[in-house]
Amino acid sequence: MYTNNKLAKSIRLALMFGGASIALTGTAAAQDQSGDDAAEEAQERITVTGSRIKRTDYESASPVQITSSEEIKNSGFTRIEDLMNSLPQVEAAQTSYIANGASGVATLDLRGVGTNRTLVLMNGRRLQSGGIYSQAPDVNQVPAALVERVEILTGGGSATYGADAVAGVVNFVMKDDFEGLEINVGASGYQHSNGNDYMQGLMDARGFGYPTGGSGIDGKSYNIDVTMGSTFADGKGHATAYATWRQINELRQESRDYSSCALNGAGTACGGSSTAPLPNTYFAPIVDGEYDLSQEVYWALDPSGAFRDKLGSDVYNYAPINHFMRPDTRYTMGAFVNYDVNDSFRPYMEVSYMHDRTVAQIAESGIFFQYFEFDLDNTIFSDAQRAQLQDAFGNVDTVGAYIGKRNVEGGPRQNALEHSAYRMVFGAEGYLNSNWSYDVSFQYGSTSSSTAYINDFYVDYIGQALGANGYDACGDGCIPYNVFTPGGVTAAAADGLGGVAIMNGITSQRILNGFVTGEFDASLPSSDLPMAAVVGFESREVDFERIADTIYQEGALAGQGGPTDSIMGGYNVKELFGELSVPIAEGRDGIDSMTLDLGVRFSDYSTSGNETTYKAALDYNVTADWKVRASYNRAVRAPNVAELFAPSSLGLWSGEDPCAGDTPEYTAAQCANTGVTADQYGQVGESTASQYNGIFGGNVNLQPEVADTYTVGVVGNPMDNLNFTVDYWSIDIEDVIGTLGAENTLRLCAETGDAVYCDNVTRGAGGSLWRGEDGYVVATNINVGTEKYRGVDMNVNYTVEDVLGGTITARMNGSYYLEKYTDAAGVDCAGTISTNCFPQPDWRHSLAVTYTPDDIWTAQVKWRYFGGVDYDGTTDQLLLGRGIASQSYIDLVSTFEVNENTSLLVGINNVLDKEPPLVGGTLASNANTIAGFYDTLGRYIHASVTFRF
Structure with missing residues (x-):
């Protein structure tokens, strides 16, 4: 077999700074090998992230971040999504900082291309989707303490791993060769000094309360991780087992002054809901059986x-009681076992x-401005109120009313979300001969999930308790809801209107995969290296089922924004794939080595038919120290179950109606395109919560997305x-799968008058578009157009030895976004924030400098930097000015080896207690912030003790 002495160096180099990720079959990573050991180890079959080929020498032509x-461990995070979101290549998706609209899962969004376009693997195999609200994998399944390394492959990977790898692949490589017993005990929490003069001034102007001074340690979390492993059967087998527990305490928005009120859309004042403790009501007489809008009045109830x-x-002021960070309890356990029967069967x-x-x-x-009709008697x-209505409307018998009343007497709404995920992989690998090996496996993954939504008003009860809509006055067993009497609503009356909605779901994934890989006894005339290949098959079946109870399906709870329907569906795909690695030349002037990699995958989907993905990559080592690499991938993402089969139903979208308010953004003619009459122009009310009605749902006629990805690097x-x-x-x-977006549809209608949008x-x-349920924008799934993403990634490592008796290492990981364009937004979102654009900076990096004086302790300082983003919008965002300024965070961490069995780690992230940049209500994901992206809660303090036996 061919031996390349440069290989050992390339492996160590690649693993050191993420140029490639190379794992040795059945061994730990090779960065600890040197000299003759490395040359001997290089004879083992190795695999490269982004390829299934195993061969004796190989370097990656695709960029991989490790x-x-x-x-x-140094990050101090026990939630894997917090760690991933701190990387410049990842945008925040579903996190623990989301309350309204929380799915209960944690998902990853690589490059901001979308969670459904980010393929997540564990040990090179797919994770199943997360639960009833999510079609993306839930990384809560991944215990942070058991992760050996995280590999992020950019540039697409559909030809190697199948669909969904449009943005790339995130592969969690677990510790499956652990020896001994390790117990890690940790605790963490947040601390912040409340002193935001701007926000406090806004709240003073509204008479709202807020915290001042230091918060103490809050949002505390605790974790215990146990890992054990050992060989057995005279070293032929190895088993690693783990169990973890994590508890996170809740943190409400009232704990920070900058989140103690909800900013209005412009960020210029504390907003609030018109559904107030004392109701605000639109009244109008019923004339000839119709609500007479021409006589409508908007009244508040005076004390x-x-x-x-x-x-x-x-x-x-609804903000204080909302969760800023949700409470969470998680248990995980699992095992990795292998047994070497012989070289041919493992x-x-x-x-x-x-x-x-x-x-x-x-x-x-x-009562969120639901409509009721009342007999005047x-x-x-009260008699006085009846007289006021008669003075306003004359001698009428019936009035209509849109009532806005907040249930302060009954307590907050809560959504209890539970997920249980199971995953099993059974397989075998081995050598067919000295050059060829095989790997066959069966994988089953399933996630069962449930939600119980409690303390929301059951709409059907309200009319009876009010004696409205044809109901007789409250009778036996009914407690009157005296909404128009100050102090007249009791806790018992509020409890009597409460309803509970239940939904259960299960998702399952079954995968049968097999491939053979090896080297041919053939090579090009210009090369001494043999060609290598892999040929395999995969059968994947995905099923999704979500069963909503009648209350969910009818949208019978007042605060749900509309119905939540059941979904049932699934699909299967059968695939053949192959790869070919062709060494072109090596050891020549100007060519240390050059290799061409090719790949193809044929897929047959039960829902959309045949699709083909393929790749080509060139790895060119100019010298032993310089390499040029380039790759092209054709990627495909088939629509998932929810995108295909979700029934159309009413929901809410966040944003603004550009034809609402006293001074609409658009002209009367433009607003007429959207259905605003001349009399209504300038009179359409704005939603104080920045939420409007929409119709959302799936589409069985969706076609797969197709992507072309390119990488070129040095x-x-x-x-x-x-x-x-x-x-x-x-x-x-x-052929992007998505929607035009409700607000974008509204704007395109206003600007063009085209029936495609206005219908x-x-x-x-x-x-x-928000009072009652009669006004809405339809935004169901379609193949909407194109998206373009471009950027540059950079990694730099520098080491200086013999400095003050130790070694200093510096590592920088950065990403520069050149373009982030979508047809739906109609704007380049790179370096921009708007209602259509997540605020991904043009440039973002982390720079960690570590000082290691000896084997007893180390210290590290990390600088995390977010470049500024420009604001692109029509609302006057005083808070943003011209955008969000650049943000810098400093983290400190130090480790101490107390003795050979005990180590201690202590750290502080965001040492300077920098607040997150604040944005108005139309841009915030929670609590006036881009929650989970920028440091959200202030200073983060963490410590852990590890015991090894």
């Missing part, structure tokens, strides 16, 4: 009991289990103590 177990015109102060097994429970709390339910009105080792990588990447997606806009009474 995060080591040491970096994971004296009289109706009066609504004032700006007649709002409810069975292996992976099993894992995760149970997670979290509760998402948001402000109280209430209804006892809910790997350099100009000095023994300096190495770097620079890689350009490009992702072009066609999807229906305005309700008074031109509203």
Whole structure:
């Protein structure tokens, strides 16, 4: 067999700074090998991330970013999504900082291309999707303490791993060869000094309360991780087992001054909900059986009991009671086992289990401007109120009312979310002969999940308790809801209107995979290296089922925004794949080595038919220290079950109606395109919560997305103590699965008048898109157009030895976004924030400098930098000014080896207690912030003790 002495060096170099990720079959990573040992180890079959080929010498033509177990531990994070979101290549998706709209899972969004386009693997095999609200894998399944390293492959990987790898692949490589017993006990929490003069001034102006001074340690979390492993059967077998527990305490928005009120869309004032403790109500007489909009009045209930015109102060500050960070309890356990019967048969097994429970709390339910009709002699009105209505409308018998009343008497709404995930892999690998090996496996993954939504108002009960809509006055067993009497609503009356909605779901994934790989006894005339290949098959079946109870399906709870329907569906795909690695030349002038890699995958989907993906990559080592690499991948993502089969139903979208308010953004003619009449222009009410009605759902006629991804890069080792990588990447997606977006549809209708857009806009009474359920924008799934993403990744490592008796190492990981364009947004979102653009900076990096004086202790300082982003929008965002300024965070961590069995780690992230940048209500994901992306809660303090036996 061919031996390349440079290989051992390339393996160590690649693992050191992420130029490539190379794992040795059946061994630990090779960076600890040297000299003759490395040359001997190089004879083992090795695999490269992004390829299934195993051969004796190989370097990657695709850029791979590696995060080591040491970096994971130094971060102090026990939630794997927190670690991943701190990387420049990842945007925040579902995190523990989401309350309203929480799915209970944690998902990854590589490059901001989408969670459904980010393929997540564990030990090179797919994770199943997360639960009833998510079609993306839940990384809660991944225990941070058991991760050996995280490998992020950019540039697409569909030809190697199948669909969904449009943005790339995140592969969690687990510690499956652990020896001994290790127990890690940790605790962490947040601390912040409340002193935001701007926010405190806004709250003073509204009379809202807020915290001042130091918060103490809050948002505490605790974890215990146990890992054990050993060989057995005279060294032929090895087993690693683990069990973890993690508890995170809740943190409400009232704990920080910058989140103690909800900013309005412009960020210029504390907003609030018009569903106030004392109701705000639109009244109009019923004339000839119709609500007479021309006589409508908007009244508030005065504490004296009289109706009066609504004032700006007649709002409810709903922010304090909302969760800023959800409470969460998680258990995981699992094992990795392998047994070497002989060189030809090596069975292996992976099993894992995760149970997670979290509760998402948001402000109280209430009557969210639902419509009711009252006989004027209804006892809910006082004599004085009845006289006011008659003075306003004349001698009428019936009035219509859109009531906004917050259920402060009944407490907050809570969504209890639970997930249980099981994953099993059974397989065998071995050598067929000296050059060829095989790997066959069966994988089953399943996630069962449930939600119990409690303390929301059951709409059908409200009419009865009010004696409205044809109901007789409250009778036996009914407690009157005296909504128009100050102090007249009791806790018992509020409890009597409560309802509970239950939904259960299960997702399952079955994968049968097999391949053979090896080297041919053939090579090109220009090369001494043999060609290598892999040929395999895969059969994958995915099923998803979500069963909603009647209350969910009818949208019978007042605060749900609309129905939540059951979904049932699934698909299967059968695939053949192959790869070919062709060494072109080596050991020539100007060519240290050059290799061409090719790959293809044929897929047959039960839902959309045949698709083909393929790749080509060139790895060109100019010298032993300089390399040029380039790759092209054709990637495909088939629509998932929810995108295909979700029924159309009413829901809410966040944003703004550009035809609402006293001074609409658009002209009367433009707003007429959206259904606003001349009389309504300038009179359409804005939603104070920045939420409007939409119709959302799936589409069985969706076609797969198709993407072309390109990478071109340079790997350099100009000095023994300096190495770097620079890689350009490009992702072009066609037939994008998504929606135009409700607000974008509304704007396109206004600007063009095209029926393609305007037929999807229906305005309700008074031109509203949020009062009641008659007004809405249709935004169901379609193949919407194209998306383009481009950028440059950079990694630099520098080491200086013999400094003050120790070694200093510096590592920089950065990413520069050149373009982030989508047809739906119609704007380049790179370096931009708007209602259509997540605020991904043009440039983002982390720079860690570590000082290691001896084997007893180390110290590290890390600088995390977010470049500024520009604001692109029509609302006057005073908070943003011209955008979000650049943000810098400093982290400190130190480790101490107390003795050979005990080590201690202590650290502080965001040492300077920098607040997150604040944004208005139309841009915030939670609590006036881009929650989970920028440091959200202030200073993060963590410590852990590890015992090894």
